[in-house]
Amino acid sequence: MTLPFFVYGTLRPGEVNHDLFLRGRTRSEEPGRLADAVLYDGPGYPYAVEEPGGGVVRGELVTALPEAYPGLLAELDRLEEYVPGDPRSLYLRVERKVVRDRDGAGVRAWVYVAGQRAAARLRVTGRRVEGGEWRGRGRGRARGPA
Structure with missing residues (x-):
C-alpha cells in the first residue's frame, strides 16, 4: 500500500536525515499532527509512543514521488x-x-512509532517532549527515526 509518511524527528526539513533520505524524492511536505501519542527524547532522536488521549506529536506529512517510493520505504525501514x-x-x-x-x-500515513520494548522503557524512564515538538533537538546526529 502506497501511503505518505509522517515524520517527526531527524527526517523533518532542516534536520540531519532529511537531505540524506528525502531530498529530491518527495512531491510534497506539509505540517501535520498525530493524535493519541506522546513524544519522548531518545536521546539523540525521538520516539512517538502511542497512548490514547496522550497528546499530539507534531511533524510533516511527506508524500514521496511515485518512482522513489519503493526504495524510500525500504531505506526508511532500515533507518x-x-x-x-x-x-x-x-x-x-x-x-x-x-x-x-x-x-x-x-x-x-505510515508512522514509525516506538516498538514494544522501547515504548515500555520510555513510559517508565523516558523524558517526555512537552508540546510534541522535537524540531531542533537533534542537529548534528545522522541517525534515528522519523
Whole structure:
C-alpha cells in the first residue's frame, strides 16, 4: 500500500536525515499532527509512543514521488530498524490518521512509532517532549527515526 509518511524527528526539513533520505524524492511536505501519542527524547532522536488521549506529536506529512517510493520505504525501514513481524524492532511502521494543519483533513500515513520494548522503557524512564515538538533537538546526529 502506497501511503505518505509522517515524520517527526531527524527526517523533518532542516534536520540531519532529511537531505540524506528525502531530498529530491518527495512531491510534497506539509505540517501535520498525530493524535493519541506522546513524544519522548531518545536521546539523540525521538520516539512517538502511542497512548490514547496522550497528546499530539507534531511533524510533516511527506508524500514521496511515485518512482522513489519503493526504495524510500525500504531505506526508511532500515533507518528505523523496523523488520516486519519482528517484535524486537526498535520502531514499528503503522498506518495511522494524521491531521494536515492547512485544512484539518485526516490523511492515512505510515508512522514509525516506538516498538514494544522501547515504548515500555520510555513510559517508565523516558523524558517526555512537552508540546510534541522535537524540531531542533537533534542537529548534528545522522541517525534515528522519523
